[in-house]
Amino acid sequence: MTAAIDVHGLTKRFGGGTVVDQASLRVDAGRICGFLGPNGSGKTTTLRMICGLLIPDAGGGTVLGLDLGHDRQAIKRQIGYMTQKFGLFGDLSIRENLDFVARVYSLDRRRARVDAALEQLGLATRADQLAGKLSGGWKQRLALAACILHEPRILLLDEPTAGVDPQARREFWDQIHDLAKQDMTVLVSTHYMDEAERCHEIAYIAYGRMLARGTTEEVIAASGLYALTGEGPGADRLAREIEGLPGVSLAAPFGTRLHVCGPDPDALRRAVAPWDGRVHWKASTPTLEDVFIDLMQNATDNSVVVN
Incomplete structure (x- = not known):
């Protein structure tokens, strides 16, 4: 497949601290890539380097076949970037907001483009x-409509569903998949594991470094983690006692059950053995959340400035 985004070694420093450290990412055309990581991990900075808003201190690559170092203006024209805070005018109508964006881009057929975006995002009646x-x-829909008005080939979405109710999030993701069917490439940062699982593939970044890459199944398999689920009286109250024992990376209650995870199945079994009389343990599948917490526990914070 043709790579829409193919960057390597991207590095960005601010005030002596390294915010993005030799990050590499490839996303093929028409794919949806979930970009995950904790707050301050370098997701937004990476997105801004990819779309040409920030110049990398090191590294490079191509976006839509254009050189990241020399063709930044041409790249910008073919990308729709939805930031964490929607840049909308509250005292203008939905149509007026979209018409303003069309004028900023000096688009032809403004009326037709606005009408098409209103229909596509279900905004026509409003x-x-x-x-x-x-x-x-609905603000989210309007922001997305503004992003696709100039018919970009890539969408960069920076935590677009933060603070949005579950139904609106589901509808938003249906719209993203519809756009991907039209061969649009989407790179979307998110903190929600259910959203990550709706992506074709995911990339995980922490402290500016890419730590995992692939499909959900590939990332979980590559983690080398094993999991057990415990059921029985008071199983959910054992998390603090079990977490931190040799062989246990994390322990978390889910309702009345306890989910434990670690890198060695035998060590994991030995760790929970003292509770075998009251808790029934069975093998389960590690989750993306398990993988990401484990990655964070083993990641080194290289953003700290050393004097």
């Missing part, structure tokens, strides 16, 4: 409603 009166979910 076209005259003020943006400032919209709920979070």
Whole structure:
């Protein structure tokens, strides 16, 4: 497949601290890649380097076949970037907001493009409603409509569903998959594990370094983690006692059950053995959350400035 995004060794420093450290990422055309990592991990900085808003201190690559170092303006014209805070005018209607964006891009057929975006994102019946009166979910739709108005080939979405209710999030992801069917490439940062699982593939970054890459199944398999689920009286109350024992990376209650995880199945079994009389343990599948917590526990914070 043709790579829409193919960058390598991207590095960015601010004030002596390394925010992104030799990050490499390839996303093929028409794919949805989930970009995950804790706050301050370098996700937004990486997105801004990919779309040409920031110049890397080191590294490079191509976006849509264009050189990241020399063709930044051409790259910008073919990318839709949805930031964490939607840049909407609250005292303008939905249609007026989209018409303003069309004028900024000097687009032809403005009326037709705006009408098409309104229909595609289900905004046509609310076209005259003020943006400032919209709920979070509808503001999200408007922001996405503004991003695709100039018909970009790549969408960069920076935590677009933060603070949005579950139904609006589901509808948003249905729209993202519809766009991907039209051969649009999507790189979306998120903290939600259920959203990550809706992506074709995922990339995990912590302290500016890429720690995992692949499909959900590939990332879980590559982690080398094993999991057990315990059921029985008070099983969910054992998390603090079990977490930190030799062989246990994490222990977390889920309802009345306890989920434990570690890198060695035999050591994991030995760790929970003292509770065998009251808790029934059975093998289970590690989750993405297990993998990411484990990665964080073993990651080194290289962003600290050393004097």
